[in-house]
Amino acid sequence: MPGCSQRGPTPRYSHTRYSHNRGSDRITLIGKHAQQVLKAGSGHVIALFNHSFYLSTAEQRLCCVGTSELVGGPINIRTSQRQLPPIALNARWHCEGQCLYVGSNIALDYSDGLIFQPPQRLNTETIALPDVSTLTLLKVSPAAKIGNLESKVEQRLQAGAEAIEQWLPSPSQPLPDAVVQLLGCGEGLTPSGDDILVGVMAALYQLNYDQKLSLLARCIHTYAHTHTNQISQAHLLASCEGMAVEPLQQFITAIFSGDIASVETATESLHHYGHRSGRDAMRGVMAVVNSLIVPRQTTTSAERIQER
Amino acid sequence: MSEIINEVRKGFYLDSVALMRLSAEISALGGIFEAVLMTGTPANQQIMKDAGLLNETGAAASANDLVIALRADGTSSANRALAHAQKSLQGKTKNTASADRRYSTLSSASAAAPEMNLALISTPGAYAAREAQLALDHGMNVMIFSDNVSVEKExxxxxxxxxxxxxxxxxxxxxxxxxxxxLAFANAVAKGSTSVIAASGTGLQEFSVLLTQLGAGIRHGIGVGGRDMSDEVGAISTMMAIDLLAADELTDQIVLISKPPGEKTANAVFEKLASCGKPAIACVFGLKEITQTNIQQADTLLAAAEMAAGARLDVPDHPKNAQALVKDMNAKRKILKGLYTGGTLCTEAHLVLRDNNVHVSSNALQSDPSTPHQLIDLGADEYTLGKPHPMLEPAVRTPFLLDELNDPANAVIMLDIVLGYGAHHDPAHEVTQAMQSLQGVTDKPVVIGTVCGTRDDPQNYLQQCEALTQSGVILCSCNSEMAKLGAAILARL
Known part of the structure; x- marks a missing residue:
């Protein structure tokens, strides 16, 4: 599996209450931010969904624990479980002896879980900007149903995405307000505007645009805690360090590979991530791509990549 | 003309698919122009405002809250759609309702929901004052359920x-x-426009239950604590409560239920009550007369409830039955005993008995210890140290009850059975079990009781009454009537 190489330390078992679970229920993949959450030692469950739940620490750092279907990601913890046992909101969790205990029903051995890795950065020598056919394939369509409220959301998202495109070639300019206004904008658990920003930052990281990423990250660190919800903040803060969910990383790698087949596969995979999150993140990536393509006539792609 | 309704679910997370599906479902309902379920982020609030979907409720949401916002062609459609949303959310996320949120500290609770303005403190007494102080620091009003807080700290x-x-x-x-x-130990009583200031506990419960039986109801019931009217505390909370209730537009009249105030405090309290601008009733146990003529004075909780309701409760003439109850009683039986779970009920009974020429000793009021007649408040500190309160665990009373049932000197035993939220789910059970010890016994005391509860209480009121009656307990309409019956029984021995 791409990005998964390290293993955790040797297992130690000291808890007997859940010993029947040992070896059967375990964490198979854990993100670096999720690792930091577990290192905090304890906390409680703040959100429950059908196939996942979110753990929080006293410092309100979050990670997401899910079934074997959960995608790899910086704040995600994938388990061997195909179905989550009953669990209560606000249930306490704690770690002991390389085991994560949640409420009274879940004990997950994380002694041999793989660590989800940040993506490989792209080699600017081999990078290829997407051609016309790829860009046509990647054209992001807005939500199918546009009512009064949706159109207002879309206007704001469009303004934010365009502002990013315009700002990226000249990051010495102040970050436009429209970019900040993406934070917390839109429907869904992670608002669409946040997902766009995640896509932007993941692309900037893989393209080695560290200065631009740093400027955006500064904005996120300043405003996210007041402008969006805790869960979306956790995803945004991970992306400030260039880390994103696996389908997004793979998509970014694919579109700069020049291989249309891998782009199709990665796009399909990203579209299936979340209800709209994958599509919105893709929109963010495309804002970065567009910012590179617009000034194509004046510079070579290698030159533009090396402008960072 | 359109109607905008917003509802905010604090700290509520729902997955995107469910959010959008529910938004679409509600939007499709008849009479709905537009509806959405969104997190209450500043950006989304602005969007909802621009779309004409936001009102003050939604505007108060935070980024971690879910806002249900809809615009409809009228109140009826809006309410129907909101009910649909509430039902759907309940079915999908009963574990994520904000009411279920738990916080380990007052500070974290206050940070998560800064709009909260009341903290209920229920800790061991040694820690209660500190937590109350913290709650005040966070701008919250405080209800201290705990006892064993010193008068200095209070x-x-x-x-x-x-x-x-x-x-x-x-x-x-x-x-x-x-x-x-x-809140806390309380009954499912009717809503109304009468507000009460009481020491705390069963006095307020009995009054509110009787008021409900009389067809009226409660607006606010403020428990100020048993020492508030003392000269040490100076009725600080009572005075503030009078001001609050006087300013409350939905309070039509104010009832004060209390032990006698301290000498220095009494006049100030009654003056304030008399001049508050609303009709006032005072049921101050043990106080002969209030000089302020525009305060109606009641001797019992029943009298206070009848004054407040402007109606008389249809109470059977319980004392009339006294003769029949004692006709076969052994002449050696002369003593009255009362085993109470409610302190104010114990106090009221003590005074009603005294007014009917039965002098009792009790731990609820200073009294003559030489009299053989005795009432015990089993909820008092000396009986609950290291033990549950008898309203929580009625078995605490059982050994006392068995002793009294089997005492050949006892003629009458008085019991209160308190229902409501917080109370034991079946308080009658322990009494009925103890009553079995009298089965087949001809020489036995009369056991009389009163059930403080309503038909809407979590326990089944009628079943509780039926079980007690079947076991041989003579039930009275209320506590003061029970005391009158107790006195009448002694008078006929």
Whole structure:
């Protein structure tokens, strides 16, 4: 599996209450931010969904624990479980002896879980900007149903995405307000505007645009805690360090590979991530791509990549 | 003309698919122009405002809250759609309702929901004052359920609260109703326009139950704690409560239920009550007369409830049955005993008995210890140290009851059975079990009782009454009537 190489330390078992679970229920993949959450030692469950739940620490750092279907990601913890046992909101969790205990029903051995890795950065020598056919394939369509409220959301998202495109070639300019206004904008658990920003930052990281990423990250660190919800903040803060969910990383790698087949596969995979999150993140990536393509006539792609 | 309704679910997370599906479902309902479920982020609030979907409720949401916002062609459509949303959310996320949120500290609770303005403190007494202080620091009114808070700490807390324009209820405040919502030990009583200031506990419960039986209801019930009217505390919370209730547009009249105030405090309290601008009733146990003529004075909780309701309760003439109850009783039986779970009920019975020439000793009021007649408040500190309160665990009373049932000198035994939120789910059971010890016995005392409860209480009121009656307990309409029957029985021996 791409990005998964390290293993955790040797297992130690000291808890007997859940010993029947040992070896059967375990964490198979854990993100670096999720690792930091577990290192905090304890906390409680703040959100429950059908196939996942979110753990929080006293410092309100979050990670997401899910079934074997959960995608790899910086704040995600994938388990061997195909179905989550009953669990209560606000249930306490704690770690002991390389085991994560949640409420009274879940004990997950994380002694041999793989660590989800940040993506490989792209080699600017081999990078290829997407051609016309790829860009046509990647054209992001807005939500199918546009009512009064949706159109207002879309206007704001469009303004934010365009502002990013315009700002990226000249990051010495102040970050436009429209970019900040993406934070917390839109429907869904992670608002669409946040997902766009995640896509932007993941692309900037893989393209080695560290200065631009740093400027955006500064904005996120300043405003996210007041402008969006805790869960979306956790995803945004991970992306400030260039880390994103696996389908997004793979998509970014694919579109700069020049291989249309891998782009199709990665796009399909990203579209299936979340209800709209994958599509919105893709929109963010495309804002970065567009910012590179617009000034194509004046510079070579290698030159533009090396402008960072 | 359109109607906008917003509802905010605090700290509520729902997955995107469910959010959008529900938004679409509600939007498709008849009479709905537009509806959405969104997190209450500043950006989304602006969007909802621009779309004509936001009102003050939604505008108060935070980024971690879910806002249900809809615009409809009228109130009826809007309410129907909101009910649909509520039902759907309940079915999908009963574990994520904000009411289920738990916080380990007052600070974290306050940070998560800064709009909260009341803290209920229920900790061991040694820690209660500290937590109450913290709650005041966070701008919250305080209800101190805990007992064993020193009078010095109580006074300091109440002075601080007064300076902050906040209210301290308690310590040892077992019962309250705020906006007709029962808190702690309280009954499912009717909503109404009568507001009460009471020491705490069963006095407020009995009054509110009787008021409900009379067809009226409670607006606020503020428990100020048993020592508030003492000269040490100076009735700080009582005075503040009078001001609050006088200013409350939905309160039509104010009822004060209390032990006698301290000498220095009494006049100030009654003056304030008399001049508050609303009709006032005072049921001050043991106080012969209130000089302020525009305060109606009641001797019993029943009388106070009847004054407040402007109606008379249809009470059977219980004392009339006394002769029949004692006709076969052994002449050696001369003593009255009462085993109470409610302190104020014990006090009221003590005074009603005294007014009917039966002098009793009790731990509820200073009294003549030489009299053989005795009432015990089993909820008092000396009986609950290291044990559950008898309203929580009725078995605490059982050994006392068995002793009294089997004492050949006892002629009459009085019992209270308190129902309501917080109370044991089946308080009658322990009594009926103990009563079995009298089965087949001809020489036995008369056991009389009263059930403080309503038909809407979590326990089944009628079943509780039926079980007690079947076991041989003679039930009376209320506590004061039970005391009158007890006195009448002694008078006929």
């Amino acid at each position: 006074t300091a807390l109440k002075r601080k609260a007064r300076d902050l324009d906040l209210l301290v209820m308690g310590p040892d405040c077992g019962t309250a109703y705020i906006n007709s919502v029962p």
